[in-house]
Amino acid sequence: MAEEEKQFEEFEQIDFLKDRHVRFFHRTLQVLPERYASLETTRLSILFFALSGLDVLDALDVVDSNIMIEWIYSLQVLPTEDKSNLSCCGFRGSSHIGVPYSTKGPGVVHPYDSGHIAMTYTGLCSLLILGDDLSRVNKQGCLAGVRALQLEDGSFYAVPEGSENDIRFIYCAACICYMLDDWSGMDIQKAIEYIRGSLSYDNAFGQGAGRESHGGWTFCAIASLCLMGRLEEALSQRELDRIRRWCIMRQQSGFHGRPNKPVDTCYSFWVGATLELLDVFRYTNFEKNRNFILSTQDRLVGGFAKWPDSHPDPLHAYLGLCGLSLIGEPSLRKVHPALNITQRAFQHLQQLQQTWRESTNSCGGQH
Amino acid sequence: MLDRKEWADLEPVPQDDGPNPVVKIAYSEKFSDVYDYFRALLKKDERSERAFALTAEAIELNAANYTVWHYRRVLLQALSKDLREEMRYITNIIEEQPKNYQVWHHRRMVVEWLGDPSEELEFIAQILSQDAKNYHAWQHRQWVIQEYKLWDKELAFVESLLEDDVRNNSAWNQRHFVISHTTGFSEPAVVERETQYCLNQIRKAPHNESVWNYLKGMLQDRGLSSQPGLLEKVLELKETHCSPYLLAFLFDCYEDALENGVPKDSLDQGCQETLEKALEICKLLAQEKDTIRKEYWQFLGRSLQDRYGGEVSPGDATPTAPASEPQQIS
Numbered sequence: 001m002a003e004e005e006k007q008f009e010e011f012e013q014i015d016f017l018k019d020r021h022v023r024f025f026h027r028t029l030q031v032l033p034e035r036y037a038s039l040e041t042t043r044l045s046i047l048f049f050a051l052s053g054l055d056v057l058d059a060l061d062v063v064d065s066n067i068m069i070e071w072i073y074s075l076q077v078l079p080t081e082d083k084s085n086l087s088c089c090g091f092r093g094s095s096h097i098g099v100p101y102s103t104k105g106p107g108v109v110h111p112y113d114s115g116h117i118a119m120t121y122t123g124l125c126s127l128l129i130l131g132d133d134l135s136r137v138n139k140q141g142c143l144a145g146v147r148a149l150q151l152e153d154g155s156f157y158a159v160p161e162g163s164e165n166d167i168r169f170i171y172c173a174a175c176i177c178y179m180l181d182d183w184s185g186m187d188i189q190k191a192i193e194y195i196r197g198s199l200s201y202d203n204a205f206g207q208g209a210g211r212e213s214h215g216g217w218t219f220c221a222i223a224s225l226c227l228m229g230r231l232e233e234a235l236s237q238r239e240l241d242r243i244r245r246w247c248i249m250r251q252q253s254g255f256h257g258r259p260n261k262p263v264d265t266c267y268s269f270w271v272g273a274t275l276e277l278l279d280v281f282r283y284t285n286f287e288k289n290r291n292f293i294l295s296t297q298d299r300l301v302g303g304f305a306k307w308p309d310s311h312p313d314p315l316h317a318y319l320g321l322c323g324l325s326l327i328g329e330p331s332l333r334k335v336h337p338a339l340n341i342t343q344r345a346f347q348h349l350q351q352l353q354q355t356w357r358e359s360t361n362s363c364g365g366q367h
Numbered sequence: 368m369l370d371r372k373e374w375a376d377l378e379p380v381p382q383d384d385g386p387n388p389v390v391k392i393a394y395s396e397k398f399s400d401v402y403d404y405f406r407a408l409l410k411k412d413e414r415s416e417r418a419f420a421l422t423a424e425a426i427e428l429n430a431a432n433y434t435v436w437h438y439r440r441v442l443l444q445a446l447s448k449d450l451r452e453e454m455r456y457i458t459n460i461i462e463e464q465p466k467n468y469q470v471w472h473h474r475r476m477v478v479e480w481l482g483d484p485s486e487e488l489e490f491i492a493q494i495l496s497q498d499a500k501n502y503h504a505w506q507h508r509q510w511v512i513q514e515y516k517l518w519d520k521e522l523a524f525v526e527s528l529l530e531d532d533v534r535n536n537s538a539w540n541q542r543h544f545v546i547s548h549t550t551g552f553s554e555p556a557v558v559e560r561e562t563q564y565c566l567n568q569i570r571k572a573p574h575n576e577s578v579w580n581y582l583k584g585m586l587q588d589r590g591l592s593s594q595p596g597l598l599e600k601v602l603e604l605k606e607t608h609c610s611p612y613l614l615a616f617l618f619d620c621y622e623d624a625l626e627n628g629v630p631k632d633s634l635d636q637g638c639q640e641t642l643e644k645a646l647e648i649c650k651l652l653a654q655e656k657d658t659i660r661k662e663y664w665q666f667l668g669r670s671l672q673d674r675y676g677g678e679v680s681p682g683d684a685t686p687t688a689p690a691s692e693p694q695q696i697s
Contacts, residue, residue, distance in 0.1 A: 032392045038431040043390045050390070067387040074385050094382075097434060098406030101385035111412040112434060161437045164472045201543050201584030210509055210548075212502065212540040242587070245615075248663050249576065259576040260534040261500065283663035286694040327694070 016324070017299060018331055021317065022059045024302030025050040028314050029063065041116070043094040044075055048122035049318035051129045055342045056321045056333050065130045070103055072123055072130075077115045078107035079141050087148035088160050089141030090115020091123035105138070115145050117158050121172040124179045129345045133352060139180050146173050146185040154187065154194030155208065166207040167198055171220035175339060178227045181353045192234045195221045202259075203242035215250055215257035218243070219270040223338040226277050244280050247271050251284055254292030254323075264306040265296045265316045268323025273337035276326055286327040293320050369400055373417060379403035380410060398428050409438060414445040423456075430460060436469045440476060450481050458490060465494050471503045475510065484515040492524070499528060500537045509544060521545045533568050536577040543581060552585055558594075561585055566600060569608060579612035583619060591616075592624035611657035614648050618667070621645035625675050642675050 028050040032039070039046055051068070054060050075092045079085060085107060093116050095101070099108050107113075120142055127134055149157045149169065156169035170191050177185040197209040198221060204213035205221040222243070225231040235243070250256055255267035268289055275281035295308045296316070303312030304320030322340070325332040334343040341349075381403050384391060394402070405425045408418045422439040425432065443453060457474045464470060478484055488511065494504045512521060522545050528538040550557050565582040568575070586594055598620050605613055624641050649668035653661040 029389060030391070032390065034392065034394055034398060036392050037394070037398065037429045040392055040429060041432050041434070043392070046390050064387075068389055071385065071387060071389045095384050096382060096402070096406075096432065098380040098382065098410060101383040103385075110410065112409050112438065116433075159433065159437075161433075163433060164468055200540065201547075202540075202580035203584070206540075207502070207506065210513075210544045211506055212537050214502070246580075248660060249615075251659055253659075258500070259536040259580060261536070280663065280666070282694070283660070283666050285659045285662075288659060 016294060016329065016331070017297060017302065018057060020297075020299070020302030021321065022054065022057055022062065022302070024298075024312065024317055025053045025057075025059075025314070026062055029068075040096050041093045042119070044072065044091060044119045044126070045093065045122040046314050047072070048126045048129075049314040051126050052341055052345075053314070053318040053321055055129050055345060056318075056325055056335060058331070058333055060129070063130075065132075069127065069130050069132050072126055072132075073103040073136050074101050075119070075123060076103075076136075076138065077113055077141070077145070078105040078138050080107040080109050085109075085113075086141060086144040088114035088145060089138060090117065090120035090145035091142075092116065093119040103136070112161075114160050115142075117146060117149055117156060117169050117172040117176070120145065121175045124176060125339075125341050125345070128179070128349050128352075129341060131348060134180075137180075139182065142176060142180060143182055143185040146176050149173070150186055150190070152190075153197075154190030154192070156186075167195065167205065167217050167220045167224075168207070170194060171224045174224040174227045178339065179349060181356060183228075188228055188230065191224065192228070192230060195224060196234060199239070202246060203239070204246040212258060213246065215247075215255065215267045215271040215274070218247065219274045222274045222277050223340075226338045231277075240278060244275070244278050247275050247278065248280060248284060251289065253288045254296075255289070262307065263292060265293055265304050265323065266306060266319040268293050269319040269326070269340075272323055272326045273335075273340070276337040281326060290324065290327055290329070293323050296320060369404060374404055377404060377407045377411075380406035382406070401425055401428055405435065405438075409434070414442060416446065418442055419446060419448065426460070430464050430467055431469055433469050436473050440473070443477075444480075450477055453477050454481070454486065458486075461490075461494065465498065465501055466503060468503065471507050475507065478511070484511045484517065487511040488517060488520075488524075495528070499532060499535050502537075505537050505541065508541075512545075513548070518545060518549050522549075529568070533572050534575050534577055536580075539577040539581045543584065558585065562594070562597065566604070569604060569613075573604075573608035573613070574610045576612050579610075579616055583616055587619070590623050590627050591620045592627065609656070611652060611660075614652050614656055618645055618648045618652075621648070622671060625671070638675060642671065645671055 028046065047068070051060070051063065054063060075094070077085070077089050077092060079089060097110065097113050099110055099113050102108070124134070124137065127137070148160055150173070151157065151165055154170070155165040155167065156173050157163050157165050158169055173186045173191070177183045195205070198205045198207070198211070198217065200206050200213040202213055205218045206213050207217050222231070225234050250267060250271045252263050254263040254265060255271045256263045257267045257270065272281060272284070272289070275284060293304065296304045296306065296310070297320070298305060298312040301312060303314070303317035305312045306316050321332060322335050325335045326337070335341070336343055336346040339346060381399070401421065401424050405421055408421065419439070419442045422435050422442065425435045426439070442448070443450070454477055457470060457477060461470050461474060478487065488508070491504050491508045494501060512518060522542070525538050525542045525545060528535055546552060546557065546561070552558060562582065565578050568578045583591070592598065601613060601617055601620070605617065621641050621644055625638065625645070646668050649664045653664040657664065
């Protein structure tokens with residue numbers, strides 16, 4: 001009797017409910033109840049979590065790609081006829097501003113219409129995941145919009161009207177430039193200075209200088225430097241070893257984001273991916289990490305929550321899957337640890353970039 | 368529902384997600400009503416009292432809508448609204464929603480316009496009393512202190528929080544923030560005082576990563592092994608107040624000694640002894656005291672052996688190759 005119980009417990013522990021998660025994301029794509037109102041301005045990032053989540057689950061076939069692609073393009077803030085709004089270009093998080101639906105230019109004149117850097121980033125990722133070729137992305141607009149958001153100290157605002165500025169938006173900017181294969185969108189040197197300035201006494205990164213080091217901001221710092229190709233230029237070997245130590249100490253069962261805080265599913269990705277980028281993820285304890293992530297799985301509605309016995313949400317559902325993918329969960333696609341899309345979507349991006357480069361080699365240039 | 372007469376001149380603007388909306392939120396009529404009129408005002412860029420009043424309703428329904436907050440700030444200035452009243456307003460909202468980015472940003476803007484930070488430290492202390500690790504609160508606190516040079520009483524504040532909870536990592540960070548911007552850490556007297564403070568906190572609560580991170584952070588660039596008497600004290604504490612963090616600190620001391628303090632000749636007794644001690648620590652951590660990080664401690668041991676070991680015996684793995692099989696989870 002005891003043996004059966006033990007086996008059942010083990011079975012429960014390792015039971016990854018793939019179908020439930022597919023349904024969870026599928027529902028997210030449709031309609032959310034009013035209590036999700038606070039997500040209105042970030043709906044495009046919620047779409048990203050659902051799409052990328054389905055991609056990791058290898059279940060994108062349940063999605064109508066064309067519908068999604070059209071909706072995403074309707075969120076693009078395009079240059080107006082006279083191009084006076086270039087610094088506002090990029091992607092909106094949703095239709096909340098009230099600009100009429102349109103997937104074509106020129107842009108509409110509106111006193112308060114502008115993109116949001118995190119929505120430009122997740123919008124581009126979402127298009128890539130859906131197999132789009134980005135040909136309708138106004139690259140000049142996006143890059144001008146990103147450039148306009150960078151401050152003297154190297155950090156970025158989220159929106160041209162002003163907002164808080166910190167390392168999260170450096171990460172968004174780096175992803176955008178990386179995907180568009182064009183670093184004119186940012187002053188890399190200044191961004192590196194801000195990142196270095198955010199390195200805390202305990203060898204990880206806060207949201208800015210002097211601030212408490214944190215798993216999420218450490219991911220933003222390291223992933224940005226990797227995307228820029230400047231990791232070893234910006235940080236010495238000794239600094240990197242110290243950062244590795246801080247990150248690997250975050251594992252308690254799953255991972256937490258700061259010393260003496262509770263573990264939370266999303267850090268299995270933020271810290272896990274950072275460790276992967278620093279080439280030491282393999283020295284973590286996969287089994288304990290997996291057991292924790294699965295303990296936050298909602299067995300009824302699918303998805304993952306930050307803690308066991310809590311409500312699941314799209315962010316934790318997505319990052320929980322990414323955390324499992326990092327440790328090699330068999331039914332999941334591999335994730336690019338810096339860009340945070342599947343390797344499959346990343347390969348699509350690489351092919352696109354190859355095409356772009358080839359088409360700019362004109363006038364008899366030999367490949 | 369909005370008073371139709373008051374708004375009769377305006378054509379409400381619904382959200383337009385096109386023929387196939389995605390991730391759509393199902394709003395009640397009341398919610399849509401408020402926001403449809405908000406969008407109408409936004410389009411006109413109307414600067415009026417009714418617009419200002421509507422932003423409050425919109426905020427109540429969704430305090431994360433940054434466009435509403437921005438428009439409210441435009442109106443605050445255009446209508447020369449009473450900023451003290453705005454401070455009261457934002458105080459209430461933050462108390463209800465202390466983990467929202469927009470509300471803290473708004474407060475910062477109002478404080479800047481007023482040029483008056485006099486309420487801030489007390490307000491933030493209030494918020495921290497409900498959640499002593501609220502990242503937004505700490506960030507705002509650092510901004511106020513740095514901007515308005517309010518360093519005076521902050522170390523005392525930090526100490527009171529550490530009295531409440533010596534494991535509050537945010538408070539330890541704040542301690543470092545205050546000292547680095549006031550006396551700095553170059554003076555030996557400061558380093559001595561802080562080292563003592565740390566050792567005392569370790570005695571009270573040994574299993575505390577924060578205090579060890581602080582101690583190491585303060586000393587690591589001047590050489591852990593060069594602090595007179597510290598190694599001895601830590602070795603004492605190892606007997607009675609051990610923890611994975613203490614052992615890691617010891618390892619780092621030995622590594623520092625190998626790197627800086629001791630001749631690199633691998634035949635040197637001192638070097639060999641130090642290396643052995645360091646490897647013993649790795650083994651203790653991997654096998655007993657910090658087994659969750661077994662692979663990591665073994666990797667560090669191999670790396671150290673590789674760098675400072677004399678003869679490399681056959682079968683030694685290089686630091687970059689894992690000694691054990693890749694982990695399987697199924």
